[in-house]
Amino acid sequence: MIPTKKRVPRQKIPFILKKGHQRASNTLIIRYMENFEVFHRTRTIVSKKIAKKAVTRNSVRRQIHGAILQQTEATSQGYDIIIIPKKKILDADFSTIKSDLSTIWIN
Numbered sequence: 001m002i003p004t005k006k007r008v009p010r011q012k013i014p015f016i017l018k019k020g021h022q023r024a025s026n027t028l029i030i031r032y033m034e035n036f037e038v039f040h041r042t043r044t045i046v047s048k049k050i051a052k053k054a055v056t057r058n059s060v061r062r063q064i065h066g067a068i069l070q071q072t073e074a075t076s077q078g079y080d081i082i083i084i085p086k087k088k089i090l091d092a093d094f095s096t097i098k099s100d101l102s103t104i105w106i107n
Contacts, residue, residue, distance in 0.1 A: 001065065006041050008041045008081070013045070019033065020082070023104040025104050026086070027089040027097060028064075028083060028084070028089070029084040030104055030105075032082070035080045036078070037078035039078045040078050040081055041079075041080050041081070043080075044065065044084075045083070046058075050086075051090065063097050064083055064097060068083075071102060079106045
């Protein structure tokens with residue numbers, strides 16, 4: 001689980017989705033904007049289009065959170081990052097998710 005202070009506030013999600021920059025890989029899309037912190041804040045959004053069952057959506061969310069925790073490093077400039085998985089993520093294993101996240105991650 002990602003600590004509360006390292007999560008993007010719910011009120012900022014629509015603004016970041018509308019005005020933020022975008023990067024994409026085969027299984028993930030990230031939307032990001034600079035924040036005024038020295039660390040990244042993240043939020044994962046898994047829609048019902050990905051999977052109808054909440055159990056499956058939560059499993060995808062936990063895999064992404066695990067990859068984020070291994071990816072996080074100290075930075076001088078923080079970003080608010082929203083991670084949106086694609087439907088292909090259901091067929092991907094953890095190592096694929098981790099490598100896709102590392103290719104599109106903001107440093």
